[in-house]
Amino acid sequence: MPEAASDAFEPVRIGVVSVSDRASSGIYEDKGIPALQDWLGRALRNPITWETRLIPDEQDTISAALRELVDTAGCHLVLTTGGTGPAPRDVTPEATLAVADKLMPGFGEQMRTISLNFVPTAILSRQVAVVRGQALIINLPGQPKSIAETLQGLPQASPPVHGIFAAVPYCIDLIGGPYLETDPALCQAFRPKSAQRPARA
Ligand SMILES: Nc1ncnc2c1ncn2[C@@H]1O[C@H](COP(=O)(O)OP(=O)(O)OP(=O)(O)O)[C@@H](O)[C@H]1O
Numbered sequence: 001m002p003e004a005a006s007d008a009f010e011p012v013r014i015g016v017v018s019v020s021d022r023a024s025s026g027i028y029e030d031k032g033i034p035a036l037q038d039w040l041g042r043a044l045r046n047p048i049t050w051e052t053r054l055i056p057d058e059q060d061t062i063s064a065a066l067r068e069l070v071d072t073a074g075c076h077l078v079l080t081t082g083g084t085g086p087a088p089r090d091v092t093p094e095a096t097l098a099v100a101d102k103l104m105p106g107f108g109e110q111m112r113t114i115s116l117n118f119v120p121t122a123i124l125s126r127q128v129a130v131v132r133g134q135a136l137i138i139n140l141p142g143q144p145k146s147i148a149e150t151l152q153g154l155p156q157a158s159p160p161v162h163g164i165f166a167a168v169p170y171c172i173d174l175i176g177g178p179y180l181e182t183d184p185a186l187c188q189a190f191r192p193k194s195a196q197r198p199a200r201a
């Protein structure tokens with residue numbers, strides 16, 4: 001009988017960052033952080049420690065939050081929401097690129113393609129993803145509904161629209177983070193056979 005420890009899902013620390021002038025100043029209630037926690041909490045089977053940040057659309061503030069979440073708090077995954085459009089104060093992509101060790105352009109390309117199934121304005125999002133140290137940082141648009149749309153896609157549609165989250169667990173394996181396991185009802189994570197651990201009940 002295997003030891004309990006080897007059976008346990010590995011814990012993961014996740015940063016969720018809502019970038020919004022209006023939500024951070026109390027003009028409206030922030031729905032970005034709850035939407036991120038709701039989707040990730042349902043999609044991941046690992047125990048999650050959350051690091052939440054609600055901040056205005058200021059480039060230096062966003063970059064500082066991302067550095068702190070990765071370098072000090074030890075997050076292996078950081079998702080931002082908001083500030084990805086073309087308006088003068090939309091600077092989340094610039095703030096994210098400023099802390100990058102590596103660019104991961106496939107995520108932005110795929111998210112815009114997925115979002116075109118939902119809104120014709122999908123191409124207005126300049127969202128990017130990067131690796132910093134042992135963390136993957138991904139930008140999502142500010143509309144709270146865009147979080148599930150891009151992470152999950154429309155797997156039941158014909159033909160299915162695959163969300164980007166399927167590629168996240170293997171990316172985190174490759175950068176030295178914990179082995180993330182998903183609920184296949186929301187997201188079927190893809191790993192090459194050589195990287196898969198035995199399936200759980
Ligand atoms: N954090 C949030 N919580 C709740 N709703 C949001 C949030 N961010 C955006 N929205 C909704 O999405 C719409 C479009 O977002 P928009 O691009 O205008 O905001 P943003 O640039 O992300 O945030 P802000 O303008 O407050 O800095 C908003 O009008 C609002 O209804």
Ligand SMILES: Nc1nc2c(c(=O)[nH]1)N[C@H]1C(S)=C(S)[C@@H](COP(=O)(O)O)O[C@H]1N2
Pocket residue numbers: 081082083084085086090114115118119121122123124125126140141142143145146147149150
């Ligand atoms: N999946 C999805 N992507 C989306 C949207 C959306 O509602 N759903 N909104 C679009 C719109 S209207 C804009 S302006 C851009 C940028 O939004 P942001 O500035 O709030 O990040 O994201 C786009 N991408």
